[in-house]
Structure formats: C-alpha cells, structure tokens
Amino acid sequence: MFILFESLDRDNRGCLSPDDFEALGGLAMNPIGGRIMEAFFSSGQDTVDFSSFVRILAHFRPTDRNRNKEGAQQELPSSRTRKLKFAFQLYDMDRDGKISREELLQVLRAMLGLQVTEEQLQSIAERAIQEADLDKDDAISFDEFKKSLEKTDIDTKMSVSFLK
C-alpha cells in the first residue's frame, strides 16, 4: 500500500495534495471524481497523509463473511455501516447528516450529465426522495439511506479485492 501511496505522491512530500489526485486521468473523468477526492480530504485539510489515505481505502476492504453466523445478511454490520457511511458522505457534501434534494440533484446531474433535461432530473430526484424519506423532512438521513439499501448487497459492490 505504501508503494501505491508513493507512486501517487508526485512531489514526494510524504502526503498527497489535490493535484496528485487530478493527475490521475481516469479519476478526473469520473463524474464523481471530485467528490471522491473530497472524501479523502476530510475536515478542510489540504493534504492527505498516509494514515488517512489508508483509513479511507480501508472502507473498501471486502469483509470477511465466514465468521458471521447470524441472519441472511452475513456481513459484519460495522463494516457495512462504514461502507454505507462513506457512500453517504459522497452525497452529503456539507456534512449536515442529510442528503437534501439539492445535493441529490447535484450527484444526479453529475452522473447523468447531458442525457436528461432538468425536469427529468427533478422528477427523478423527487421520486428518489419520496421513496426513501420516511420522516417526511424532504431529505434523506443516514438511517433512511441505510434502510433503502438494506436489501442490497453492499459488500459486493464496494469492495476492491486487492485491498485484502
């Protein structure tokens, strides 16, 4: 992992800055590349040191399922929550603990880009919120987010195998 860190760290300062991330072409083209970058730079810091780098990437470790004996969703609940939390943060840029309609719209706009008109975006976001929003506050809180994904196999989707 440190090798990876070093290869990313172009100017060899021992920490990563936004430029290093942007140098990765693929990430730049990724619709939510910016948000992913934001996730690394937590709480207003300008640089990412190795430990926080690792900590973020640890979200994507595949969980070890065999040890868990309970129920149908055989993942360690904490790691699943962590993954969900990470995904939640990608939406929730202002870190207020809720995904507002505007934030959802931004993400949708980024992902769907030029394919849809504004109204369609609105209506899709509308529908999404009303599907998930149980306490009717017109925003999706983390619990509602978790609940809407309770049947989905998060672990399969958010794991990078080499991180084991």
Added chain:
Amino acid sequence: MILILLHGSRGEIPSKPIAATILPFVKPNDGVQTYPEDQKNNLPVFTMNYPRIQIPFEITLWVLLASFAKIGFHVYHKITIWVPESCLLISIGLIVGAIMHSVHEEPPAVLTSNVFFLYMLPLIVLESGYFMPTRPFFENIGTVFWFAVVGTLWNSIGIGISLFAICQIPAFGVQDINLQENLLFSAIISAVDPVAVLNVFEDVSVNEQLYIVVFGECLFNDAVTVVLYNMFSFVAEMPVVEPVDVFIGVARFFIVGLGGMAFGILFGFVAAFTTRFTSKVREIEPLFVFMYSYLAYLVAELFAISSIMAIITCALTMKYYVEENVSQRSCTTIRHVIKMVASISETLIFFFLGVVTITTDHEWNWGYILFTLLFAFVWRGLGILVLTQIINPFRTIPFNMKDQFGLAYGGLRGAVSFALAFTLPDTIGRKQLFVTATIAVILFTVFLQGISIRPLIEFINVRRTNRNLETINVEIHCRLMEHTMAGIEDLCGQWSRFYWKDKFMKFNNRILRKILIRDGRAESSIVALYKKLELQNAMEILDTASGNISAAPSIVSLSPNVELLMTKKFLAADLRNIHDILSKNMYKIRERTVAYRGKHALPNDSQTREILIRRHATIRRSLRPRSFQSSNVPRTHKYFSLPAGKSLESRFDAARWHYTDDHETLSEVAYPSQRSRFGKPARSSSSKAMIPLHRLGTLEEVPSTDVLNEESSSTGQGVFRTNSSYSDSRVPHPRRLYSLFDDNNSELGHVVLIQLRDWPHQEPSQGP
C-alpha cells in the same frame, strides 16, 4: 392420391392412448376402399379424415395435456413448494407412459432427438438467455466460464475413467465397454442441465452469486459437451486414440465456443440494427427477435458449433438494443411469447421424459448404473471443491463451504443428457445400457436432489437472496457506488471489472448506440429504470382500476394512441418528456399500486394522501416561478371524479382530440391543472361526494381563478378557466408542443392525474 395418403398414414404411429382414436383411423380405410367400387355414390353426410390432421392434432393434445397437468399442480399450492415442477411433470409422464404401455401403444414419434434439439431446446435456452440478469452475470463471468469449461471437463473425464475402472471388474459383466465409450457416456451425463436446474433453483432463492454461477454454468457447458460428445463419438469408432486427436479436440473446443459466441453477437447486432427501422411495422417486431435468434441457433448447428452459446449471446446482445427500439407493446409481446413457448417446451420435455422412460426397452445393470450414480455425485462434489479453491482468490466474494455445497448439489442432469443419449449411434454396443443409465441418473438427480434441495439449503442456511425491489433509490446508489469503485480502482491503479465496464459503456454510448438504436441518445440506467417504473405504474393503475369498464379501454387505448401519435410527430425525446411529465404526477398513483400488489390489501390511504399533498406542494412550488399567474391555490387537495361512465371517456376523447389538433386546443389541456383545486384532505378514498369534471370546452378567457366548490356537485359542470396569458403559448408549430410541455409540464400531468386518479374512487363499494 388418397391411397398414397393412406399409405403414408399407415406408417405413422398411432399415438393417443385413448382407444377411441384408433377407430377413426380405421374408418377412412373402409370408406375409401369401398368408394371406387360403389358407383352410386351418395354424398357422404359425415366423414372423418384422421390421418390428415393426425400429427398436428396429436401435438396439440399432448401440449394441452401437459398444460393441464401444470394447471393441476398449482391447484394444490403446497405441492409446488416441496416438489419442483419438473418432478411432477415427470411423474405424470410416467403415469401416462404406464397407461400407454399397458395398452401397447407406442409413444408418439414426435419426440425424436431432432425435434428436441431443433425445436424444443432453442426455445428454452432463448428464454434463459433473454432473461438472464446481465449485471451479475458479467460480474461473475470468469467464474461462470471456469466452472462451465473446466468443471465439465473434469467431470466427464473423471467419471469416464472411474467407470472404465469399474468395467474392468468382471463381476458386473460390462467388460466390453471400452474407454472411449465410457468417456462418451460420461460426457453425456456430466452435462448439467439448464432446464432442470432452473426449475429447482427458482423456488429456492439462493443468493445471487450462487444462482448466477449455476445458471451460467449449465448454459455454457454446452460448448464443452458438444465438443466432447463429438470427439468421443468419433473416437469411439476408432480403435486407437492418438495424441494429435487430443490437440485437435482442444482446438475444436475453442472454435466451438468462440465461434458460437461470435455468431451470437453477430446475429444480435444484426437484429438490433434491423429493429432500428421497424417503426412503421410494429406488428412484426417480435418476429425479428425470434427469427434472428433461431437463425443464430441453426447456423451454429450447421457448422456443428455450440448452438446454445450462439443463441444465448444473441439474446444477450440483442435484448439491450432491441428493447430500446421497439414499442412498449412489442416489448411486452416478446417477453410473454418467449416465456410461453419456453414453458410449453419445458413442460413437454419433462413429460416425454416420463413417457419414454416406460416405453423404451431398458437394459439394466445394477453395478454399472449404481456406480454411475455414485461417481456422478462424487466427481461433481470433488470438482466443485477443487475448482472453488482455485478460483476463490480471484473472486471478490469467495464462496464459502455452504455455497459450494449448493453448487455441487444443484448439479442436476436433465433433458439435454437424455436427448444426447438417444442420439448415440447404434454402433455402440451397449446403447441401451447407456440410455437406461442416463435415465436413471436424470430421474435420480431430479427427484432426489430436486426435492431435497430446498430443505437442505434452508437447513444449512446458505446465504439467501432478498429479492430486490427495483427502486430508484437502489439504482441511483448503485450507480454512485459503481462510479466510486471505478474511481477508487483508478486510484489503486487496478484495472478491474469496473474499469472495463466503464470503458465498455463509453464505447457503447459513443458508437454502438448511435448505430443500433433509432434515437441513439445515451441513456443512463437510472433514467431507463425510472421510465420503466413509471410506465409500469401507469399500466398497473389501468389494470387494477377494475371500476369503470367502459372507460378502461379508452384509457388503455389512449396510451398507445398517444404514443403512436407522439412517435409519429415527435422525437423520442418528446416522448420521454411526456412520459416524464405524466410520471411526475403519477407518483401518487404509484403509491397506490404498491399497495395493490397484494391484491387483497387495501391501500394505506393516509400515506398516499400525505404523499400526494407533499407532491403537489412541491410541484406547485416548482410551478410558481414559472407560472404565468400566481394563484392562491389552497394547499389542500380535492378529489375529482366524473359521473360514472361517460364523461371520463369523453374527457379522454377530448384529450386525444386535442393531441391530434395540436394547436389551440392543446393549450386547453394544459391549462386546467393550474386551476385544479385539491379538496379536503380528510377524505376517505371511497368518498362519493365528488365533483364531476367538466368536459374541456372551448377556450375561455377568464382571468380570475375559480375555486371549484365541492358543494357544487349539483352542477353538472365544473369549469376550467383559462388564462388569457396562456394564449401566448398557443403556437401553431408542432415543435412548440414540446416546449409547451416543457413550460407547463406539470399542468398537463395534473389533468391526467386527476383523470387517472379518479379511477379508484368510482367504485366506492370495492375498496380501492
């Protein structure tokens, strides 16, 4: 000519066990033979000509019989839980076979292996390929191919060699079977069968990974089976096997497998391309799907390459593009027809399996058969174990022991092996033994494993799946996660499946879609799902609105009319907008239909009402900046209705009429929603005091906003006023229609909303 006919019919095998049918067969003989001699020929009042219709008649009767059996099973719900359908069908087949045998009838010659391979199997495989969940499939594609190819190879060679070893033991009396023949036989029975497996696994709902791997394996092991079968049958006739033959075999395998896929992809693309131009001939659109896939199958058979792979890849490639090009109706038709014919085919296969079991001559050899069973089981288990160990490190989610058990136990043999056994060349001395052994293996696996797999899986607690409800949320979040993963993998310098998927999607959007789809605009899966869901809901509300029958057809006929009109005049973009517009306001309906799905449960009114309130509030909020005139629209909503029967239809006629006259009248359609008032929230859905809606009349220029009064139910007509400022938006150009929708999009929807929403209210007696 008649004599020729008779001669021909005498060659056909009398089929039906019903004794009565033998008689008609005899009659024409008599009648015709006397005919030439009888000079005084009276016009026969009543004739029967059975031989002429014999074959289609029999086929139809068999199909009907099998379908009745199927209906019969579902009468007893409990049975189908414990016993998979395939077992039941085989049992019925056994019974019928026993009856036939006792009457000394022959089974219908209809089930030859040619019929099976050319007519029955492609349909089943087409269905499997068409409805394969693509995303999980491509995620697991490596595992699938690994198991399919290497697993089958392992199985056949293992079983073959061990059987050969058994054959050496003189006690069993099968010493004359040499190695080649053993290998041939084992190639036949190591083929896991899609028909049987799917039948069983569908009910058990194991987790998705497991399901897709077993599914994929049994579909794709055909390539290996074909090669092995051909190779070994060729070799079985040769006294000596040389190493060069093995190499040829390997080369042949690649040709077979890859060739099959190549043909499939080729035909898939051609089919997609063809459907791009079928907008004028909607009725025959489904035909293209079937013809091209069948063509792929036949051409592959022509070259003796894996036809199953060809048809599956054809279906996979075709599906994505074709479903974009064809109309909604064609899409539904295609799906339904595929399912129907596949179901028939499957039913018939199992049925005949049972029948033929009784009526063929068997050669039973205890030792050989029992050991075959044993080895089949053992080698599969071993194979899965070893192979999983090898491939687990490459998988993101490794298979645990329980999964492996499920994989091993789910290896059911079925009809494919059966047909292959029948096509064995007669030069093989022990053909009957092989046939018997194959049937024994099939029956054993289907019955024993099929019946016991469900309780075992529950007992061992294999990871089960929760059938996902398709929701927009899940789709959005999954897409987000995929993008995230692509980004992270970029970060890690890893090229993995997300990367390839991303690349493929880009290629797809840039090039393929432009060529193959009529309006080749890139579309995200989120939007596609969204549209699909909204359309589904619209359709559902129309279905479940069991109220006004007279109005129902008009609604149903409206939507395709609208669609047709729309597609005639406007681009798909406009259509999308219209759907979009409608869908925005159909949200509330959707909530209803979620409750309807139970068919017995009453919808949760308070929830739907609340959502409706919120929905309209937001729409109004979004409307306000764009509205020409801010209206003090009360935040409550009313329920509108029409007097039972006529006006709804007339309303729709009006709407339809408006569409065709795409000018001034359209704006009328658009207006009223601005004025639509929403009544008291505290209203039960079965309330009767509704305001009759008014038929859209001429344009009226009344600037003020009217509040429709609930109590004015005595008046036959509420009035929708229009706004003078709207007249600006009446533009003759049809293109503007589109933008009209744009600006006043929610309004149109409101009208439709009201109309559609009224459905459940019309029958207060039946709880909506």
